[in-house]
Amino acid sequence: MRIDKFLKVSRLIKRRTLAKEVASLGRIQINGQKAKAGTEVKVGDEVSIQFGNKVLTIEVTELKDSTKKEDAESMYTVRKEESLS
Template sequence: MRLDKYLKISRLIKRRTVANEACDNGRVLLNGKAARASAEVKPGDILEISFGNRVTKAEILAVEETVRKEAAGDLFRYL
C-alpha cells in the first residue's frame, strides 16, 4: 500500500493530500530515510513523522485497505 494512503487509513494524518504534502516536504521518514508518498509500506516498517517541532515515531503492525475508525489504532504502535 502507498505511504500516503496508509497514513490516512491509519489516521496518523487526517487527509491524504496533507499526507502527500508531508512526504513531499521530507517530514516523513520510512525506516530512517526520507520517503515519497508512493513508497510501499509493509508490517514491521518504522515511520517517523515531524509535526512542527514534535516527532511521532510508530511501527506498522498491519496493512489493510479499509478499516473502521475504532480499529485504526490497531494498525500501528507508537514507539
C-alpha cells in the same frame, strides 16, 4: 501499501492530500530513509513523522485498505514521541 494511503487509513493524518504534502516536505521517514508519498510501507517498518515541532515514531503492525475509526489504531504501535524544541 503507499505511505500516503497508510497514513490516511490509519488516521495518523486526516487526508491523503495532506499526507502527500507532508511527504513532499521531507517530514516522513521509513526505516531512517526519507519517504515520498508513493513509497511502499510494509508490516514491521518504522515510520517517523514530523508534526511541527513534534516527531512521532511508529511501527507498522497491520495493513488494511479501510478501517473504522476504532480499529485504526491497531494498524500501528507508537514507539516514541519526542519534541524538537
